[in-house]
Amino acid sequence: MDIRHFRYFLAVAQQRNFTRAAEVLGIAPPTLSRQVQDLEAELGVRLFVREQRQVSLTQAGEALLPEAQATVSQFERAGRHAQRAGRGETGHIELGYVASAVYSGVLQRQVQGFCRESAEVSISVREAPMANLPTMVAEGRFDIGYVRSPMALPDGVEAVRLNAEGFVLALAADAWLARLKVISPEHLQNETFVLPEQISGTLQVARQGGFAPRLGPQPGGLVAVIALVSLGQGVAVVPASVVGHIHLPGVVYRPIEGCDVMSWLSLIHRRFEKSAAVARYIEHARCDFRLHEMAPRD
Incomplete structure (x- = not known):
């Protein structure tokens, strides 16, 4: 029977x-x-x-x-x-992110868009230190993560490249650099650099200026970085998306003349992902980025 x-x-x-x-x-x-x-x-x-x-x-x-x-x-x-x-229409996803994913708006747009399309997939979203996030994805503590590239990834973890952006200089409003009409990399050779989690921007700006950077504290997230700048602990090379999102007394942002250094957000995931819900999210992120890139700019 x-x-x-x-x-x-x-x-x-x-x-x-x-x-x-x-x-x-x-x-x-x-x-x-x-x-x-x-x-x-x-x-x-x-x-x-x-x-x-x-x-x-x-x-x-x-x-x-x-x-x-x-x-x-x-x-x-x-x-x-x-x-x-x-088909990935049900399930659960553990998602980790670094703060700049929030400032760029990519995290909000992609998570909210996925939730509208896949309402029965639950997502737990947590901020995590960028240095630890790739390993946490590899070990299964997160399914996917938003990080700022370029950065080294462990074996078995791959990255989907998302939006790219340049860097700006965060400095104290009363610093001598703030009085310059144009700030070039060469002007920064005697400055102490407060380091964000992604230090490639700092290193490349120093390389363009032809000097070895004086590395200061690395306090963690971007808010902590800008806080130290406001306290006069140094300058910081930070993603341009920070401008307009982190406002602290005594801090201004300036472009760096001739600086063509770029970074980009990446969605990292395990190479051989078994969860259909996670695979569905990864494909959603790819499609969302392509559509966003093709959209007309104002």
Whole structure:
């Protein structure tokens, strides 16, 4: 006895006629009759009273009817749930990010867009230190993560390149540099650099200026970096998206003349991802970025 027998039983119970039930099921009437007889033999009871033109349920058939309906319904629901999970429409995602993903707006746009499309996939979103995030993805503590590239990734972790942006200089409003109309990399050779988590911008600006940078503290997130700048602890080379999002007393932002240094956000993930929901998010991020890049700029 399997789910097929219950489907056949329900068709006959609904149509009250073997021929019509066989047409609905797309099988021959003798086949349907034999399958119902097999079910009756398995249960040891008669389910139908067979008359010349129609059939009616016996007491045993009446008792089986709601149970068979519930069983078939549960079977179909289980199948649909498995199919949806296989398509990534249900599940859970652990997502880590660095602060600059928030300042750029990419994190908000992609997470909210995915949640609208896949409402039954739950997402836990947490900020994490950028130095640790790739390893946490590799070890499975996060499924995906937004980091600022370029940066080294452990084996088994890949990156989807997203939006690129340049750098600006954060400095104290009363610093001598703030009085210059144009700040070039060469002007920074005697400055102490407060370091964000992604230091490639600082190193490349110093390389363009032809000097070895004097490296100061590396306090962590960008708010902490700008806080130290406001306290006169040095200058900082930070992503341009910070401008307009982090406002602290005594801090100004200036472009760096001739600086073509770029960084970009990346979505990192395990190379051989098994979760369909995570794979669905990765594809959503790719599509979202392509659409955003093609959108006309004001």
